[in-house]
Amino acid sequence: MTASDETAPAEFAERARPSAFLEVRDLKIHFPTDDGVVKSVDGLSFQLERGRTLGIVGESGSGKSVTSLGILGLHNRQNARVSGEIWLDGQELVGSTPEQVRRLRGRQMAMIFQDPLSSMHPFYTVGKQIIEAYRVHNDVSKAVARKHAIDMLGRVGIPKPDQRVDDYPHQFSGGMRQRAMIAMALSCDPELLIADEPTTALDVTVQAQILDLIRDLQEEFNSAVIMITHDLGVVAELSDDILVMYAGRCVEYAAVEDAFHRPLHPYTWGLLGSMPRLDRERSERLMPIKGSPPSLINVPDGCPFHPRCPYGELTGGKADTERPELRELEPGHKAACHLPLEQRREIWNAEIAPKL
Amino acid sequence: MSGDTTVSTSKTIQDAAKPAPEPAPEPRPQGEVMLEVDNLGKHFPVTAGLLRRQVGAVKAVDGVSFSVRKGETLGLVGESGCGKSTTGRMIMRLLDPSFGRITFEGRDITKLSRGQMRPLRRDLQMIFQDPYSSLNPRQTVGAIVGAPFRLQNIRTEHGVKRAVQDLLELVGLNPEHYNRYPHEFSGGQRQRIGIARTLALKPKLIVADEPVSALDVSVQAQVVNLMEDLQDELDLTYVVIAHDLSVVRHISDRVAVMYLGKIVEVADRAELYERPMHPYTNALLSAVPVPDPSLREGRERIRLQGDVPSPLDPPPACRFHTRCWKAQEICKTVEPPLVRLSPGHEVACHFPENATVSETDTVAKAAVAHGASPDEAPLADQD
Numbered sequence: 001m002t003a004s005d006e007t008a009p010a011e012f013a014e015r016a017r018p019s020a021f022l023e024v025r026d027l028k029i030h031f032p033t034d035d036g037v038v039k040s041v042d043g044l045s046f047q048l049e050r051g052r053t054l055g056i057v058g059e060s061g062s063g064k065s066v067t068s069l070g071i072l073g074l075h076n077r078q079n080a081r082v083s084g085e086i087w088l089d090g091q092e093l094v095g096s097t098p099e100q101v102r103r104l105r106g107r108q109m110a111m112i113f114q115d116p117l118s119s120m121h122p123f124y125t126v127g128k129q130i131i132e133a134y135r136v137h138n139d140v141s142k143a144v145a146r147k148h149a150i151d152m153l154g155r156v157g158i159p160k161p162d163q164r165v166d167d168y169p170h171q172f173s174g175g176m177r178q179r180a181m182i183a184m185a186l187s188c189d190p191e192l193l194i195a196d197e198p199t200t201a202l203d204v205t206v207q208a209q210i211l212d213l214i215r216d217l218q219e220e221f222n223s224a225v226i227m228i229t230h231d232l233g234v235v236a237e238l239s240d241d242i243l244v245m246y247a248g249r250c251v252e253y254a255a256v257e258d259a260f261h262r263p264l265h266p267y268t269w270g271l272l273g274s275m276p277r278l279d280r281e282r283s284e285r286l287m288p289i290k291g292s293p294p295s296l297i298n299v300p301d302g303c304p305f306h307p308r309c310p311y312g313e314l315t316g317g318k319a320d321t322e323r324p325e326l327r328e329l330e331p332g333h334k335a336a337c338h339l340p341l342e343q344r345r346e347i348w349n350a351e352i353a354p355k356l
Numbered sequence: 357m358s359g360d361t362t363v364s365t366s367k368t369i370q371d372a373a374k375p376a377p378e379p380a381p382e383p384r385p386q387g388e389v390m391l392e393v394d395n396l397g398k399h400f401p402v403t404a405g406l407l408r409r410q411v412g413a414v415k416a417v418d419g420v421s422f423s424v425r426k427g428e429t430l431g432l433v434g435e436s437g438c439g440k441s442t443t444g445r446m447i448m449r450l451l452d453p454s455f456g457r458i459t460f461e462g463r464d465i466t467k468l469s470r471g472q473m474r475p476l477r478r479d480l481q482m483i484f485q486d487p488y489s490s491l492n493p494r495q496t497v498g499a500i501v502g503a504p505f506r507l508q509n510i511r512t513e514h515g516v517k518r519a520v521q522d523l524l525e526l527v528g529l530n531p532e533h534y535n536r537y538p539h540e541f542s543g544g545q546r547q548r549i550g551i552a553r554t555l556a557l558k559p560k561l562i563v564a565d566e567p568v569s570a571l572d573v574s575v576q577a578q579v580v581n582l583m584e585d586l587q588d589e590l591d592l593t594y595v596v597i598a599h600d601l602s603v604v605r606h607i608s609d610r611v612a613v614m615y616l617g618k619i620v621e622v623a624d625r626a627e628l629y630e631r632p633m634h635p636y637t638n639a640l641l642s643a644v645p646v647p648d649p650s651l652r653e654g655r656e657r658i659r660l661q662g663d664v665p666s667p668l669d670p671p672p673a674c675r676f677h678t679r680c681w682k683a684q685e686i687c688k689t690v691e692p693p694l695v696r697l698s699p700g701h702e703v704a705c706h707f708p709e710n711a712t713v714s715e716t717d718t719v720a721k722a723a724v725a726h727g728a729s730p731d732e733a734p735l736a737d738q739d
């Protein structure tokens with residue numbers, strides 16, 4: 001078992017099996033390096049049910065990809081220190097053997113990445129790769145698997161799938177490769193799909209096609225989806241719930257409507273104020289967050305957002321020294337900030353919302 | 357001078373057409389035309405074999421025309437590969453055009469030699485997308501930002517160091533960071549260094565190619581605000597190339613939309629976003645994800661099929677016809693000219709969206725002037 005030193009095995013065993021389909025509890029993923037320990041994920045907890053989509057947003061370096069690789073068990077345990085619990089359909093993954101997790105990958109959970117080439121082999125045809133992936137988990141003949149591959153390529157919108165199945169990845173355009181990777185990821189009907197910036201490298205019209213596709217396939221397969229992106233527009237289009245990440249932690253968690261219409265964390269306000277938006281009258285001036293995201297080797301003391309937060313001073317010095325816990329403030333709505341809830345509501349209503 | 361920004365390709369059509377009743381024009385930038393691009397094109401030869409025989413050409417930019425007035429910001433949008441960067445690089449004369457003309461402050465600069473361009477380099481500057489690769493990692497910030505002074509042999513009143521420190525302050529960097537190296541800065545700060553270098557010679561026109569695409573959203577907003585402040589303070593004229601339609605709307609006074617090497621629509625910002633006329637512009641706008649979950653139901657969505665065709669062998673006539681839901685026979689045979697339909701609004705489409713009756717009429721006449729038979733002209737299909 002590889003739970004962290006802080007977690008006593010006895011306590012670990014006592015913790016109840018969750019009822020949620022996916023439950024992540026106090027996940028920490030740290031990388032010891034020559035410059036110090038990179039705390040890429042530092043105490044993350046969330047739940048996700050089948051048929052629901054969780055959007056994880058945050059700027060680059062906030063720990064989104066490390067989280068998704070962690071859930072899939074793809075970190076090399078030689079250089080990553082992983083602790084906490086990840087429960088998938090009643091099975092705990094952090095304490096499982098690599099072999100056990102490998103069996104779940106592809107069958108129960110699958111991932112699509114920003115760069116499809118990273119998950120496709122350049123020397124094999126697209127079809128062969130889907131066929132192989134399918135046959136690892138399904139005891140079928142090559143002919144049956146090939147037919148399944150052609151089916152899947154057709155489903156994700158590849159034209160003439162019976163011909164394109166024999167193409168190599170480089171013969172596909174960027175959008176088609178992304179579709180092919182989705183076909184590969186979905187070929188085994190995974191119950192959990194993690195999409196890490198799946199459309200970031202794509203043009204906006206192709207992005208719209210891919211997002212439609214993910215939405216449709218999710219409805220059809222009733223899978224749980226984690227949509228990771230830095231684009232608030234993308235999460236607003238797809239998600240049921242939103243998790244805002246900053247410096248390896250969740251700073252706000254809410255139903256999508258609450259996250260966009262009643263956010264309770266100054267960082268979320270900052271993200272919303274930074275974005276020029278087409279759905280509003282053009283604002284004369286954007287409202288950026290000052291500074292830039294912190295290094296995860298030297299995460300600021302206290303509230304990790306305090307060096308950039310315009311409201312830090314209102315907490316009487318507390319923000320600089322004491323880390324605010326993630327607290328449930330309303331049913332299903334959590335935020336990590338020292339400011340009194342009433343004051344935050346006032347600031348949002350008076351200062352932020354009118355300027356968006 | 358008049359508010360006329362009609363490009364040459366559409367002038368002839370305008371002459372042929374009955375003047376449409378024009379809606380009250382909005383106040384438009386009254387500055388003089390600083391940059392004029394006329395039927396500009398770049399075809400990259402494609403060679404094959406040992407003898408490097410030319411077997412074709414990438415029609416990266418294929419006859420674009422627009423003008424930019426002093427003090428305004430022209431946004432150039434379109435999906436990757438449509439020719440935005442190539443256009444920007446030709447304007448900067450970093451690439452030689454295959455055809456067409458570039459006029460800067462009334463002077464034809466299309467064929468100027470390197471030597472002849474040299475004094476103009478002060479006036480024309482470029483900001484790049486990638487602040488990491490455009491800064492020499494072995495030079496200090498002081499050397500990087502001060503380089504243009506040295507290259508152009510410019511005397512500064514209180515010495516180069518002081519001038520550089522003033523520039524650093526101007527773009528919001530600490531002047532004491534003069535001796536630091538690029539790797540000591542964040543992405544947003546590096547973009548500020550790039551901007552400071554660009555400003556060293558007090559340019560008149562800046563072509564910014566995806567200046568904020570590589571930055572995180574919070575930092576992107578800082579740089580956008582900085583560019584706007586500098587424009588006001590230093591009276592700069594911008595051509596901003598970007599694929600993000602929200603960013604372009606925020607910073608541009610006018611916007612040109614490109615598709616496969618052509619401009620399909622140009623309009624004042626408000627007009628383009630409120631009354632997009634080209635089907636491609638409509639599709640682009642409809643594809644932008646909206647950061648408001650309450651709008652996701654019931655939104656009209658236009659979804660284009662497939663991918664952009666190859667610029668090696670673009671579709672004939674209207675290049676968008678292979679993906680356009682409004683395409684008719686005429687779209688495959690007669691290229692729709694870029695026609696000026698209202699002040700500051702030009703569109704290249706036989707069946708524009710959001711068009712008034714008289715605008716539809718103007719389009720029909722333009723099509724006939726370009727070889728369409730009167731009965732296949734759009735007017736016949738509209739009611």
Ligand SMILES: Nc1ncnc2c1ncn2[C@@H]1O[C@H](COP(=O)(O)OP(=O)(O)O)[C@@H](O)[C@H]1O
Nearest residue numbers: 031038040059060061062063064065066067296
């Ligand atoms: N293998 C690793 N070793 C050391 N640091 C890492 C490793 N993988 C990721 N990191 C660091 O973890 C932080 C979070 O990275 P990541 O999850 O990729 O961010 P995001 O996906 O939110 O942009 C970054 O600072 C990154 O440099």
Ligand SMILES: Nc1ncnc2c1ncn2[C@@H]1O[C@H](COP(=O)(O)OP(=O)(O)O)[C@@H](O)[C@H]1O
Nearest residue numbers: 400414416435436437438439440441442443667
């Ligand atoms: N040096 C070059 N040689 C050949 N083709 C090129 C060259 N530069 C750009 N292209 C091609 O020209 C087209 C337009 O490219 P570009 O101007 O970079 O588009 P954008 O900036 O809009 O993404 C693309 O198809 C691109 O592959």
Ligand code: SF4
Nearest residue numbers: 303309312319337338
């Ligand atoms: S705790 Fe303080 S610094 Fe942190 S987000 Fe809240 S107000 Fe800002």
Ligand code: SF4
Nearest residue numbers: 674677680687705706
């Ligand atoms: S000319 Fe025809 S094909 Fe081209 S955009 Fe207009 S309607 Fe569509």
Ligand SMILES: [Mg+2]
Nearest residue numbers: 064065066197
């Ligand atoms: Mg990532």
Ligand SMILES: [Mg+2]
Nearest residue numbers: 437440441442
């Ligand atoms: Mg480009």
